[in-house]
Amino acid sequence: MTGEKKYATLLDVNRVVAGVLVERTKPQCLAVLSSFIEGRETTQVDDDDENLPLSDDLSVIVSVLCSKDARKCLPTVRMLLTVIKICSRKQSNQITVHRGTITTLLNHLEAGLTDQDYLGCVEATAALSNYTSNKNISSILITAIPQYNACLKAGNIPLLETSCSALQGLTMQVEAKRGAVEQGTLHILLSLLHLYSDGESDSATLLSILGALHNISTHISSPAVYRETDSIALIVGFLENGNGAVRRAAAGIIQSLSREAESLQTLASFDASLPLTNLLSDPDVATQVASLQALLNMHGSCIEASQNRDAFKSVLACVIASSALRDSYCPQP
Numbered sequence: 544m545t546g547e548k549k550y551a552t553l554l555d556v557n558r559v560v561a562g563v564l565v566e567r568t569k570p571q572c573l574a575v576l577s578s579f580i581e582g583r584e585t586t587q588v589d590d591d592d593e594n595l596p597l598s599d600d601l602s603v604i605v606s607v608l609c610s611k612d613a614r615k616c617l618p619t620v621r622m623l624l625t626v627i628k629i630c631s632r633k634q635s636n637q638i639t640v641h642r643g644t645i646t647t648l649l650n651h652l653e654a655g656l657t658d659q660d661y662l663g664c665v666e667a668t669a670a671l672s673n674y675t676s677n678k679n680i681s682s683i684l685i686t687a688i689p690q691y692n693a694c695l696k697a698g699n700i701p702l703l704e705t706s707c708s709a710l711q712g713l714t715m716q717v718e719a720k721r722g723a724v725e726q727g728t729l730h731i732l733l734s735l736l737h738l739y740s741d742g743e744s745d746s747a748t749l750l751s752i753l754g755a756l757h758n759i760s761t762h763i764s765s766p767a768v769y770r771e772t773d774s775i776a777l778i779v780g781f782l783e784n785g786n787g788a789v790r791r792a793a794a795g796i797i798q799s800l801s802r803e804a805e806s807l808q809t810l811a812s813f814d815a816s817l818p819l820t821n822l823l824s825d826p827d828v829a830t831q832v833a834s835l836q837a838l839l840n841m842h843g844s845c846i847e848a849s850q851n852r853d854a855f856k857s858v859l860a861c862v863i864a865s866s867a868l869r870d871s872y873c874p875q876p
Contacts, residue, residue, distance in 0.1 A: 550582025551575045556626060557603045563619055564612055565654065576622045583629045601627060601636075605647050617660055624666035631673035638677060645671070645680050648778035649687050656690065661699040668694060668705040674713030675765060684713050688722045695731045700748055703735070707751035714758040723759045732756050733772045740777055746786050753781070753792035760799040766806040775800065775809050782834075787827050794822055794833035803842035810841060 559575045562568035604623050607613060613620055627648065630636050648667045655664040668691075675684060694706035710728065713719045723729055736752050759765055769775050777801070781793035797815060800806040812817075815837075822834040 551578035560603055560607055564609060601644055605644050608647050614654055621663045621666055624663055628666050631670045640674055642680060645683050652690050656693050661702050665701045665705050668709050668743055672709035672712055681716050685722050686721050688726050688728060692728055702753050704748060704751040707755040710755040720759055720762040724762050724764045729759050729768050731861055733774045744762055750788055756846040757792055757795050760796045766803040769800060770809055776813050779813045779815045790860050791827055791830040794830050798833045798837040801837045807841055
């Protein structure tokens with residue numbers, strides 16, 4: 544009976560990685576890197592896992608990636624970026640990450656776009672996506688919006704999806720929302736939304752785009768861009784999509800758009816009230832809440848009509864309550 548396979552730890556990686564660009568030691572280094580990646584790539588990372596270091600321990604890998612000869616061996620660079628991506632999943636690494644690590648990732652993202660090394664770009668953007676929760680480095684990440692725009696336009700689906708994920712996390716910051724609107728990210732995402740809304744595209748791709756759009760849509764200038772690009776009708780159509788996650792994202796975007804007077808008129812012209820009302824009985828609570836708020840904005844937003852707004856809110860609450868009661872007695876098969 545054979546024992547459980549043992550994989551390389553990050554301590555093993557740090558011991559050998561300094562020689563990864565030296566021809567005579569490269570086979571051993573690559574074997575250790577492969578073992579670490581194989582053992583950790585598809586495994587849930589435990590924050591207490593002693594095999595994953597604090598970000599200080601990534602300095603050896605970062606120094607190799609910063610060497611002038613690093614880009615001469617792209618497969619090795621990709622593996623090193625994958626190691627950083629794996630380590631970036633750990634919360635303590637996200638909190639303690641050094642700015643130099645982020646700068647190195649951004650430099651290789653830029654170089655990868657230039658070389659059309661999209662495999663390396665995917666690893667870099669996936670790592671950057673994990674670090675977006677750290678507000679101490681958000682100022683650096685915001686400067687990378689032009690690179691993210693280039694990733695979105697590269698025509699590579701995995702890169703599109705990881706870039707959208709990074710943008711979704713980054714645009715939780717107010718300054719990033721503004722940067723995404725001013726630097727054209729919103730226009731690019733809406734163009735992609737039109738392209739991938741044909742019903743034949745993978746739902747994961749569509750959801751990644753909608754996820755990135757959701758946070759940006761809360762910026763005050765966003766509704767005008769939706770109107771300019773004739774995108775509101777498209778979002779309204781997603782309210783009736785068969786995928787619950789798509790419906791939830793669409794309801795959230797419309798909730799944001801419905802805060803602006805001009806967009807209210809556009810939403811009314813596409814009869815958004817009907818699908819929003821239907822979503823009040825959606826099995827997903829977040830979808831119900833977003834739909835409710837959008838309907839309140841559309842039909843009860845006048846200060847002078849505050850009594851009507853309260854009455855309308857009460858009616859909608861009753862609709863949700865009765866829907867929940869119905870589902871409790873008539874569970875879905």
